Amino acid sequence: MLSATADPGALGVGAQTLGTVCMWAAVLLRLPHTLGSRQQRELWLAGLAAAAANTLDLDSVGALIDRSFGSLHSVDLVRNICGLISAFALLELVHSLTTSSRRRALLVWLRVAACCVVAGLLAMEVLYGPHGRHLVQGGPAPSPPAPYWLLIIATHLAVNALALLVFLNLGRHCADRSLKAGLLLLAFGTAMAGVFWLNALAHLLGHTLAAAVQPFALALHVLLIAAALTVPTTYAARRTLSDVRDWWRIWPLWRDLVEACPQVLLAPRRSRLREVLWPVGPPRLLLYRQLVEIRDAILVLAPYATPELHACAWEFADTLDGSARAPGGRGRGRRAPDMAVARPAAVLAVVLKGARAARLSGAEPRHGTLPTAQIGADTLPDETAFLITVARIYRSAANPVHPHSPVSEEAPQ
Structure with missing residues (x-):
């Protein structure tokens, strides 16, 4: 040699x-x-x-x-x-x-x-x-x-x-x-x-x-x-693992929304673990489908977002301190992104939680309700990060509308 x-x-x-x-x-x-x-x-x-x-x-x-x-x-x-x-x-x-x-x-x-x-x-x-x-x-x-x-x-x-x-x-x-x-x-x-x-x-x-x-x-x-x-x-x-991790974090929010709005599902529901171990498509596609179904669920829940609910959501968002910590519950002590993202995310989380509770309690949808808070992102990575923040705050926020409480008939002027 x-x-x-x-x-x-x-x-x-x-x-x-x-x-x-x-x-x-x-x-x-x-x-x-x-x-x-x-x-x-x-x-x-x-x-x-x-x-x-x-x-x-x-x-x-x-x-x-x-x-x-x-x-x-x-x-x-x-x-x-x-x-x-x-x-x-x-x-x-x-x-x-x-x-x-x-x-x-x-x-x-x-x-x-x-x-x-x-x-x-x-x-x-x-x-x-x-x-x-x-x-x-x-x-x-x-x-x-x-x-x-x-x-x-x-x-x-x-x-x-x-x-x-x-x-x-x-x-x-x-x-x-x-x-x-x-x-x-x-x-x-x-x-x-x-x-x-x-x-x-x-x-x-x-x-x-x-x-x-x-x-x-x-x-x-x-x-x-x-x-x-x-x-x-x-x-x-690395991208696949990141997509699976993001999908996993958003899944609890998605599960609650599609439970209230099953018509938004683009494919039959499967368990969380089964979807990870035996996915029906690439993780990027599963994540994108999850985001689409969440967007559709937001549109379905929009008529249940009363002015009182929006006021409650903004009051909750105002309680976030400068470090963007979500007060109360399991989210205590966990840092969220900056306030420009955390406050809109907190508003959307509370609005979705209240609107979902109202729909499941049998309340009638209202015409002329305020627009539901929008997803604060223009790109897929930004939208994913925003919804991860929403999902985290959603778990920690108290339910602002009791399922059996009456919903105000007064429409916003």
Whole structure:
């Protein structure tokens, strides 16, 4: 093998093995998502080739193949070709990130260059005739001779330097957090690959450096590339958990409203736990349906929101102090958002609680009642946050209308 793994310490070998396992996990995890994006396919191919190269670089894998087929020399060659494929796939990713239009000519030339480098590697392999394992160091001279390794090292260093500059530049100026994280991880991953190949070049030129650095550089390289591959999945999982958490917090409010207004349901009711464990759709869709049904329930309950109820709601909202703590009940001591959000949320919570109690008590809806307090948000995330505050205050607020108390007949002027 390369001198990188000629005599690594046990820790270095363990780190490289761990990195390789993580890379394979990331490659398999990202496979279903590579069909719709060219850039995702290029990154996935780079990760797949790098995972294959690092797998073949492991001593345990080499020993297993040697016992089974007695062909370690072929393993070395395939490993180096996989490394070059990974490098050129990364170069295609750089091309697609830096060109605004599809410049097919440049892409074709990149692929021609990749074929030429691989063909040159194979030609030198045949030209040099029988030789030992592929090593930069470990004997009196590198095997195969230096030109073979110079071609490999120069290709990797050129690609790594270009990719590092592009990924760093794009990552620093990227507004999207997910894309920014992926680009910076790619930048640091290519930097670690650069460290590996710079050390290999130093060995080729006769400078003795710490060989133990090599497996750690490879381990960091594959771990960072694996992390970059899983960034979209990680962010999607985080968003899913956030949606489930928000849905769970709003559920008590939704349950009380649809109990009073079952006609707003867009699908049959299911238990809270069953909806989480066996959802009938993506969490984002379930959350959106929940918000739609709450909006519809607000419209149904609007005729039950009397002026007295609104007055009671504003009186309750005025009792919130500057820290926006909901007085009384289970909400005591829990901070809500700022007062600009907490007061409208408190008004809506009390109005909904009173209107629901009036409807369930059999009171007649009134014409000319005051408009129900509006949801204080224009976007889905803001609306979700607002209704979470409403749900929290709803649980802590006292019922302002007794279910059997008469409702005033006097309409507002």
